[in-house]
Amino acid sequence: MLLAGAGPFAAKTPLPACPTDRATIKGSFGTAAFNVELAADETSRARGLMHVEHLPLSSGMLFVYQRPQLMSFWMRNTLIELDMLFLDGFGVIRHIHHRAQPLDETPISGGPDMLIGVLEINGGLARRLGIKVGDVLRHPAFISTSEPWNC
Structure with missing residues (x-):
């Protein structure tokens, strides 16, 4: 499923008290929480x-890499x-x-940015919830740049 790779991301300011099986996205739509593998x-x-064959609605898979890279x-x-x-x-x-689309082997690019993660959720859910580019995902694998995060 993955065309790019590295090891786990080691954040300079990790949030160790927060669980690694939970991710929260904050944006103008509000907040959405996901149980993540x-x-x-x-x-x-x-x-x-x-x-x-089935992914529960509030679940997803969070891919994390050690170094920023182009992703596909x-x-x-x-x-x-x-x-x-x-x-x-x-986490932006x-x-x-x-x-x-299921079973499609066409590469899906993350664009020109150097990235360290991808959250996969049910198709159509991002639009339904109002998640947009610029919203922020909170998880211990990502460096926090704003107010303290109360997970």
Whole structure:
């Protein structure tokens, strides 16, 4: 599922008290929380959401990399439609690919930005919730730049 790789991201100011299986997105729409499976090593990133037949509405997979890089994903062996939210080191959403089609092996680029993460959620959910480029994902893998985060 993944065409780019590295190891887990080591934030300079991690938020160790916050759980790693939860991510929150804040934006003009409000707040959305997701239970996430973390894909932070080569094996889990390569597997991704392949062969998954159903993803609960408030769930997703968070891919995290050690270094900022250009990113490209595909939907090989992925059976469900997904939205892909591409993230920089601060958790800012830099690009959203809406409704990636199951089983499509066409590369899906995160754009020209150097990124360290991708959140995959159910296809169509980003638009339904009003999530947009510039919104911020909060998770211990990303550096916090604003007010203290109360997870």
